Amino acid sequence: MMTPFLEIRGIRKQYGPVVAVHDVNLTVDHGEFMTFLGPSGSGKSTTLYILAGFEQPTLGDILLNGRTILDTPSHQRNIGMVFQRYTLFPHLSVGDNIAFPLKVRGWSKAAITERVRQMLSLVRLEGFEDRKPAAMSGGQQQRVALARALAYDPPVLLMDEPLSALDKKLREEIQHEIRRIHQQTEVTILYVTHDQEEALRLSDRIAVFSHGVIDQIGTGEQLYSDPATRFVAEFIGDSDFLPCRIVEQRDGRALIALDGNLTVPDVPLHGKAGAKTDGLLMLRPERLSLSTERQERALSATVEDITFLGTHVNVAARTPDGAALSVRLPFGHHAIAGLPRGADVWLTFEPDAAHVFL
Numbered sequence: 001m002m003t004p005f006l007e008i009r010g011i012r013k014q015y016g017p018v019v020a021v022h023d024v025n026l027t028v029d030h031g032e033f034m035t036f037l038g039p040s041g042s043g044k045s046t047t048l049y050i051l052a053g054f055e056q057p058t059l060g061d062i063l064l065n066g067r068t069i070l071d072t073p074s075h076q077r078n079i080g081m082v083f084q085r086y087t088l089f090p091h092l093s094v095g096d097n098i099a100f101p102l103k104v105r106g107w108s109k110a111a112i113t114e115r116v117r118q119m120l121s122l123v124r125l126e127g128f129e130d131r132k133p134a135a136m137s138g139g140q141q142q143r144v145a146l147a148r149a150l151a152y153d154p155p156v157l158l159m160d161e162p163l164s165a166l167d168k169k170l171r172e173e174i175q176h177e178i179r180r181i182h183q184q185t186e187v188t189i190l191y192v193t194h195d196q197e198e199a200l201r202l203s204d205r206i207a208v209f210s211h212g213v214i215d216q217i218g219t220g221e222q223l224y225s226d227p228a229t230r231f232v233a234e235f236i237g238d239s240d241f242l243p244c245r246i247v248e249q250r251d252g253r254a255l256i257a258l259d260g261n262l263t264v265p266d267v268p269l270h271g272k273a274g275a276k277t278d279g280l281l282m283l284r285p286e287r288l289s290l291s292t293e294r295q296e297r298a299l300s301a302t303v304e305d306i307t308f309l310g311t312h313v314n315v316a317a318r319t320p321d322g323a324a325l326s327v328r329l330p331f332g333h334h335a336i337a338g339l340p341r342g343a344d345v346w347l348t349f350e351p352d353a354a355h356v357f358l
């Protein structure tokens, strides 16, 4: 078997009685963009700090090209870092900030000048060399931080919520820059965020963190279409849940029964099967069809609200048992023309678009 480029093996981190990270295992390919996605407190940053060498794990190992890096001090790991708040040296110009890690590494003056010029061009800040950070926007400062982190060509770059202090438009602009820079360089990126949209936009693969473990690792498409846990289903994309009963199960599929005598065969089933017969059916708003005419094998519901959201329209509906379901339809869809609040509707879905969690 080939040695993985980067391997996080059985990492646990405990602060007294608090277990910040339980058991994190992950391999990352060379040149990959891997994102740690999860809510606040799920252990993303702690894992990243262990990679950076700011923290030592209680248990486990980190291997780069098959060799442990845990006994290498942080500043010798050759790992670039960009964090949430701009960590530029305020008294140094942009050029001197970018030159700093090169001076530390003993580069010649000529090599430094050339490299600073290259990096400024990479982050599209030509001409800003003599500015002080305070005279630049947040987005520009974050690009300088990126240039400084990449200047000595580290094989790995760690980024911890680097864009969270910026407004939406600027954030999207810099996400675009980060993607471009990732494609232009061969750097392997580990990126922490709690924003699913940012994770989907940037990453090759995403590791979804929950309570100090990784629930699932996969591409955005894999996490969306085949979520391993209810938590992943709720974190990636929109979802609603209905209580259901498992009538039969075989090979990861189930025949389920819903209130109102509706049964649905062949729904993907997740979780440890066994004697348990109560489950939760997950439905995605964009995978439901809506009709104002009675349908076979359909959920009945009443329209509570209709919201125009630009390219699409959201219909908020409620089943007779009181469960809320959203339906997302393209703007102008015939089913919603003149549809009033309080109307009775029938909702259908393909079994493959649904998932049952135990």
Ligand SMILES: Nc1ncnc2c1ncn2[C@@H]1O[C@H](COP(=O)(O)OP(=O)(O)OP(=O)(O)O)[C@@H](O)[C@H]1O
Binding pocket: 015, 018, 019, 020, 021, 038, 039, 040, 041, 042, 043, 044, 045, 046, 047, 194, 209
């Ligand atoms: N130095 C520390 N001492 C005690 N507990 C800590 C320490 N650092 C982190 N924790 C706890 O460990 C858990 C994981 O924290 P961590 O910062 O890794 O989460 P996170 O997913 O990065 O969240 P955020 O996005 O808020 O930074 C949290 O419950 C946190 O309170």
